[in-house]
Amino acid sequence: MSAFLDAPSPEAFSLTCEEIGRAVREHGADTVTEELRRAVLFTQDRELAAALLDIATAHRLAPLSPAEARAVVAGPAQWRYLDSLGEPVDAVPRTPCEKLMLDLLHDDIALPVAPPAKGPTVAQSMLIGGTAQPGEGASGGLTVFLSSLAAALVRREDIGRVVTVVLAPEPTTVTVRKDAALDHWTVHVPVDSPVALTQTEMASHRAGITWWLTKLLPRCGLTPDVVHVRYSDDGSLAVADAARVLGAKLVFTVTPDPHRHLAERHPEDAEDLTAMRFDLHRVRVADHLVERADQVITIGGRQDEVLTHFPRLDPAELLALEEGIAPAPPPSGRSLVPSLYAESALPRLDPSARGLPVLLNVGRLHPMKQQPRLVRAWLDAGLHRTTALVLIGGSTTARTPDEQAVLDEVLALSRSAPEARGRLAVLPAWSNQDVRRLQHELAAAPVSSGAPHVYACASAKEEFGIAVLEAMEAGLLALGPQRGGLPNYVDQGRNGFLADTSDTRSLAEGLRHVVDLGPAAAPIAAAGQRTVRARFRIDAVAEPFAALYTRLSG
Incomplete structure (x- = not known):
């Protein structure tokens, strides 16, 4: 706790809370309560005192009397502490969240009550x-x-x-x-x-x-x-x-x-x-x-x-x-592929992309997902001449800094390659049901060249890869990162493919390889579909x- 007293920070607070828990187990609640009392009353820093009182509340310790708590700490930390002692709280809120807190303390919020459950x-x-x-x-x-x-x-x-x-x-x-x-x-x-x-x-x-x-x-x-x-x-x-x-x-x-x-x-x-x-x-x-x-x-x-x-x-x-x-949702009765061609401020496919194999990527726009690297690899491999690349993900408004940075990089790559115009579509996030319907629609529409529709996951790693599983279940040929959870179910070359996504060149080679398989990809995609349907329901x-x-x- 002395380190926290010397250099308080949110992270130090969090770890000090763990140290206090260990101290309670090793030395007893009374000893720790007395140490907390001395620390709270000693400090002249009201924010530090509030943090110490929150630590006490987390461990159900009572180092101060209600009157002492009201004297040395104000705001939510005081209210949480008083509430843990069963004491009334009377204060003026400064923010909407503080008002909510006081409303709950005063039973002024109507909440639903669930009936008793018939199991855990x-x-x-x-x-x-x-x-x-x-x-x-x-x-x-x-x-x-x-x-x-x-x-x-x-x-x-x-x-x-x-x-x-x-x-x-x-x-x-x-x-x-x-x-x-x-x-x-x-x-x-x-x-x-x-x-x-x-x-x-x-x-x-x-x-x-x-x-x-x-x-x-x-x-x-x-x-x-x-x-x-x-x-x-x-x-x-x-x-x-x-x-x-x-x-x-x-x-x-x-x-x-x-x-x-x-x-x-x-x-x-x-x-x-x-x-x-x-x-x-x-x-x-x-x-x-x-x-x-x-x-x-x-x-x-x-x-x-x-x-x-x-x-x-x-x-x-x-x-x-x-x-x-x-399970995949039932068909909606409408085709989703035309959405990839609809006019938009963001890139969309044009008629020249019709009938081409699609490389699909779905997920949040984040540096870990590496959508810009996927676009660069697609361009470097020359696949803009023979395939269409579709990226789905990101907010339509109020984008996070990560989303905006990734989108800006993707758009810059698109502008730098005018020869790929009409072969790249960038769409905001769709509902999970619509994504899965699109995957099934693509899988059911093989292209005349025999080349496969591919789910291209360019992430640095995937802990397990839910989006990859969904694409495999639909019958798309999956390619994803070697790192993370995909090797647990992707058997290289038998039911899907793994690639080194840490490097643009190796990713480009992996993409080119799966596209060049042509009709030979069909049994691999079918094996991937069987794997998911048998094992990951x-x-x-x-x-x-x-x-x-x-x-x-x-």
Whole structure:
């Protein structure tokens, strides 16, 4: 705690909160409470005092009397602390989110109340991306997977209810909503920010996220038996804090990403010390989540790399669970291909592209997804002469900085290659159902040359690749990155292809190879379709998740 007192920061607050938890276990609550009391009363920094009081609240410690708390701290940290003591709160809000907080404390918000569930209640968090349309902002494959998983779980007799926790898109309302047909609830947690939080901003809102969850879930009859977090960030620590307060078991999906990212971004000297510190912080967060979880799982079969970074994990206790996809939606009765040719301010296909094989890429616009590298590789390989490239993703308005930067780079490449005009289409995000209908429509329309329609995933890595699974299920020939989760189900040259996406030249070679296969691609695409339909149906994938949640809740 002394390091936090000397140099307080949101990240230091988050890690100090973990240290206090360990100190309580090792030295007892009374000793730690006394140390917190001395620290709060000693400091003249009111923000530091508020942070220390939030740490006390997170661990249900009471270092100050209500009168002392009112004297040394103001605002939400004081209100959270007083609420934990069962004390009334009377204050004037300064922001819409503070007003919401006080309204909830004063029982001035009407909330739905769920009836008792007939089985365990499972909460899953998705604080990055949330329920936004996949492909917009930070919303991607995890949004699709968790929605499908929730639906599959609640259809089972051994799971009572699923609660998905997301961050509210704006801090002026509290929304708790049930799916119309299923016992799947979505809880939107307000945060005092006018825009969606990034991972670097989560630590500043950790105490608030925890407080809202510990109030909203019981108030709505949604107290979970099991809580599942999937990101190595302070948002997951906030949800884990709520799980501890609510008495729920904690599941954590661990990936090698934080450690890998740290090593790759800063191989020698750190040019960007701020970025390096945050990457190191995420490594520590992952360690803390592994330590706190009642069950740690990995995605697919990648335990070896995880165990390298987390040597304290027992291989015998580490579960590998695969992700999956819902059945394809029924045809809508209308063709979606004409949308690729419709006039727009962004590039679209022209009549010269009709009948050509399509290289399709779907997903959020983000540097990790490497859409500009895909465009450059497509151009360098000369594939603009024989194929059409279609990119779908990104917001139509209010783009994030990442989205705008990626889009600007793609458009610059398009302008630099006038010979490719009419062969590149750039469209904003579509609904998942429309994307899948387009994939099936393309797969059902082979081209006269015999060359395949291809799903081209140029990401630096994919943890599992939900979009790739969906394309394979439709019958498209898939090409994706060697790094990440795709090698768990893509058998090179037999049911799909892997490429080195870290290099434009190797990606171009991979694209050219799959296009040049011509009619020989058909059995490979068909094998990929069989792989997904046999192994990654969401109902089958939900089985081991349900078994885990049921075991922990029992």
